[in-house]
Amino acid sequence: MNINDFILNQLPTALNPENTDGVECILQLQLSAPYVIQINDGTCDIQQGENADADVVLTTSDEVFIELITGKIAGAMAFMSGKLKIDGDIMLAKEISDYFIAISVLGSTTIAIPAAVYSVIMIFFAFAVGFIFKYKDKRQKLVNSVVARDTL
Incomplete structure (x- = not known):
């Protein structure tokens, strides 16, 4: 499974409906390809593309994104080391990890x-x-x- 398949097919199934109940936000992932993640009251829709109205934009490489979601690097550490750029609502960016449950990524197991x-x-x-x-x-x-x- 490549990163595109993972983001479009597997990431939506990892949404934690309990933690996103009442949450409405738009996240923009800037990886090798751009992705828009729209969370709306416990549901998640992910499309390839860009959204100028995103609440927060996360910019990083595909490799660092995999490290982030598998727990090999913490978001705060990636941000402080310059591996992750955050534009927009930084408090929302901090909460994103609570919105998704641990899942297997490209053969790796996440460490929440x-x-x-x-x-x-x-x-x-x-x-x-x-x-x-x-x-x-x-x-x-x-x-x-x-x-x-x-x-x-």
Whole structure:
């Protein structure tokens, strides 16, 4: 099965109706070919093509997409390393993994990361970024005082 067959035929069957009840969104996948995923109240329709009204656009390579859905790389890590580009509603992009259940992909088995673990990772990341920005001025003053002392 190639990636086109997987996305068009197998991915819609992996939709978790419980987690998408009441959800209406349009996702644009920019892989070697573009795909539009429309989720509407527990149903999923996937077509090849583009939609200018997509709520979020995910751009990556076919290989990285396979790594993402098989759990070999986390979405946050792919994003931070530049392997995944996200345009649009970033909070929606974070929830996409909750919309689909674990499935077999091209002979690989997915490893689903529980949402709680993902949330802890994102909270830690947000804390670390906040900590860096909060103490930026104090760190700069310390560097300046060390530089001034060393130049005397």
